[in-house]
Amino acid sequence: MREGDFSQTTGAPALRLIGDVESVSEAERERTRVIRENVTPDAVVRNFLRNEKVAEPMQYIHFQAHAQRKWFPVWFYIDQTxxxxxxxxxxxxxxxxxxxxxxxxxxxxxxxxxxxxRQSTGKAEALRAKLVRGEITAPTDIDQDVVFAAAVQALPTTVKPKDLETIRKTLLHCLDRAQGADARSSNRRGSIYRAACRLDELLYAKKT
Structure with missing residues (x-):
């Protein structure tokens, strides 16, 4: 154990450092990386879409009993518990x-x-068929986001895991475009949340 004093400058209190200072490698920081933010609806969905490890996964599950919305990823967090x-x-x-x-x-x-x-129809059904074949094209505007989320909700269990991961990243961009406070953005978030739940089921429900 080492102990030292920093020199005091005018108007600033002296600080005493007690203990050993050890550098943490980038690899170690990445290995122990956790999310310690407040649990919010956005955090529950966003951490899933980012495939982030969270510090207390049960809190993300408990949160869902205190939210009006009923569609949040859950299997992802159960897998972490x-x-x-x-x-x-x-x-x-x-x-x-x-x-x-x-x-x-x-x-x-x-x-x-x-x-x-949820079964898709119209444009969403046509897009769903493409996603199943691995033909994944990222939407570029909010109207396409709505169709994409509806198509994801209708995905079957036969979609390849690597394609699900691509869809997962794409859905995150859709969520980024749905952050407005208006009713249209709120409705779009609801559709994206449910689409995230469908991915959650396909990726993690069988593992638990």
Whole structure:
């Protein structure tokens, strides 16, 4: 253990450094990287789309019992807890939920009684077929974002994992364009959130 004093300058208090100073390599910082932000609707979806490890995954699951929206990724966070699905369900049932209907909807999803899958039609159905074939073209405006999110919600289990990861990154850009406070942006976020849930099911539900 080393102890030293920094020289004091006029108007600034002296600081005492106690202990050893060790540099942290870039590789070590990356290995231990976690997200320690407040849990918000955007954070729950965005961390999933970024494939970020979070410090307390159960808090991202508990949050969903206190949010009005009912479509948030959950399997991704369960995978990080290393708990069983039954264990998470029992934990949720023991929560005092701000929105019991949201909590119950989440429990139903975990029990296999509901899913984010929704059949697509029109332009979204045509795009869904392309996504299934691995023909992924990123949308470039908000109208295309709506069609893309609807197509993602209809994806089947046969989509290749590498294509799902490409779609995941693309959906993040859609979310970035849906940050307005107007009703149209809010509705678009809702569609993107549900699309994220469909990706969450396809990527992680079988792992838990």
């Amino acid at each position: 290393k708990l069983t699905v039954n264990g998470v369900v029992e934990d949720l049932r023991g929560q005092v939920a701000t929105y019991p209907s949201s909590r119950d909807a989440l429990v139903n999803r975990l029990a296999g009684k509901d899913a984010a899958f």
